[in-house]
Amino acid sequence: MNENTLHDRPGAATEETGTRPVAGPGTRIEVTGLTKRFGEVTAVDGLSFAVEPGVVTGFLGPNGAGKTTTMRMILGLVTPTEGTATVGGRRYTELDRPSDVVGAVLDTSAFHPNHSARDHLRIYCAMGGHPDSRVDELLTRLGIAEHAHRRTRTFSTGMKQRLSLATALLGDPRVLLLDEPSNGLDPEGIAWLRTFLRELAAEGRTVLVSSHVLSEVQQIVDDIVMIRRGRLVAAGPLADIERYRPATVLVRSPDAERLRTLILDGTRGPAAEVVTADDGSLRVRGLTAAEIADLASAAGLRVHELSAGSTSLEQLFLDLTQDSTEQPEQNRRDEGEAR
Numbered sequence: 212m213n214e215n216t217l218h219d220r221p222g223a224a225t226e227e228t229g230t231r232p233v234a235g236p237g238t239r240i241e242v243t244g245l246t247k248r249f250g251e252v253t254a255v256d257g258l259s260f261a262v263e264p265g266v267v268t269g270f271l272g273p274n275g276a277g278k279t280t281t282m283r284m285i286l287g288l289v290t291p292t293e294g295t296a297t298v299g300g301r302r303y304t305e306l307d308r309p310s311d312v313v314g315a316v317l318d319t320s321a322f323h324p325n326h327s328a329r330d331h332l333r334i335y336c337a338m339g340g341h342p343d344s345r346v347d348e349l350l351t352r353l354g355i356a357e358h359a360h361r362r363t364r365t366f367s368t369g370m371k372q373r374l375s376l377a378t379a380l381l382g383d384p385r386v387l388l389l390d391e392p393s394n395g396l397d398p399e400g401i402a403w404l405r406t407f408l409r410e411l412a413a414e415g416r417t418v419l420v421s422s423h424v425l426s427e428v429q430q431i432v433d434d435i436v437m438i439r440r441g442r443l444v445a446a447g448p449l450a451d452i453e454r455y456r457p458a459t460v461l462v463r464s465p466d467a468e469r470l471r472t473l474i475l476d477g478t479r480g481p482a483a484e485v486v487t488a489d490d491g492s493l494r495v496r497g498l499t500a501a502e503i504a505d506l507a508s509a510a511g512l513r514v515h516e517l518s519a520g521s522t523s524l525e526q527l528f529l530d531l532t533q534d535s536t537e538q539p540e541q542n543r544r545d546e547g548e549a550r
């Protein structure tokens with residue numbers, strides 16, 4: 212801890228009186244105006260959000276959105292350029308015994324290849340000052356007790372994930388931060404992870420899980436914090452976000468580009484949003500299928516398919532987080548409100 216953090220931190224006065232609060236049950240993560248610039252690159256840009264205890268929160272955004280950098284700032288591994296990240300009201304570097312408060316898995320390959328799972332946990336247990344009994348407790352809880360003597364280099368991705376989680380849980384922390392935990396897991400592994408993280412949340416812990424693939428964590432998370440280019444795009448219960456999925460009309464047309472221009476023109480009807488998918492089809496919001504058909508027919512444009520439905524959650528995620536200049540107007544409004 213450096214001198215600056217000692218002087219400007221909240222709660223320093225209570226420490227002197229010996230009544231320093233520790234992060235306890237119901238520990239919240241709070242990120243306020245967090246910014247990180249690496250030279251020319253602004254990785255995180257004025258980000259504010261809270262992560263509540265008792266639920267699993269998904270931290271979502273495409274590759275390079277700033278998720279890892281934000282998690283590293285919460286963990287005191289990267290110093291913010293501006294803003295704060297606190298756990299239970301204190302910055303990580305101000306916590307007495309940080310590994311008793313926050314457990315983190317940032318990299319599941321960080322094992323000595325020749326160490327057994329048990330050796331690995333024993334070392335981290337001693338480093339964190341946790342009781343030895345935690346090693347066997349966690350090997351059992353994570354379902355890897357029978358592999359405790361195997362060298363970690365022989366572990367599958369799923370077993371490494373479990374060992375990483377065991378390491379993070381040695382101090383029985385109230386807060387857990389996991390960076391892309393579903394990466395490389397098969398469906399069975401994801402199902403196991405879902406059950407396990409739900410158990411941790413049900414114990415009142417605060418669980419933050421990052422991912423760049425919404426569909427991988429959709430079944431795991433209760434709340435979401437969605438970012439793009441270091442900025443907040445959406446935050447709240449996943450159920451709320453699902454509720455606001457707008458109705459979309461899928462349009463396949465050999466004249467898609469002309470139809471798109473016509474729809475966006477807006478002079479022939481209400482303002483609409485159009486996203487062109489990779490396969491050239493259009494997804495239109497703000498117009499009904501009948502309105503689009505009439506528009507195309509009046510202009511002599513061919514339409515091969517028109518189908519109404521609601522946007523998939525994955526599509527909503529892509530729409531909200533895409534970098535394309537084709538970002539729909541509604542999303543830009545959402546982003547503005549979220550900031």
Ligand SMILES: Nc1ncnc2c1ncn2[C@@H]1O[C@H](COP(=O)(O)OP(=O)(O)OP(=O)(O)O)[C@@H](O)[C@H]1O
Nearest residue numbers: 249252254272273274275276277278279280281423
């Ligand atoms: N130490 C660093 N030096 C310079 N640029 C960095 C550094 N760390 C991250 N960045 C840049 O900051 C941006 C955000 O990166 P970050 O790893 O936080 O994103 P992410 O959302 O976690 O992405 P991914 O899903 O690919 O891990 C990227 O443009 C990245 O190249």
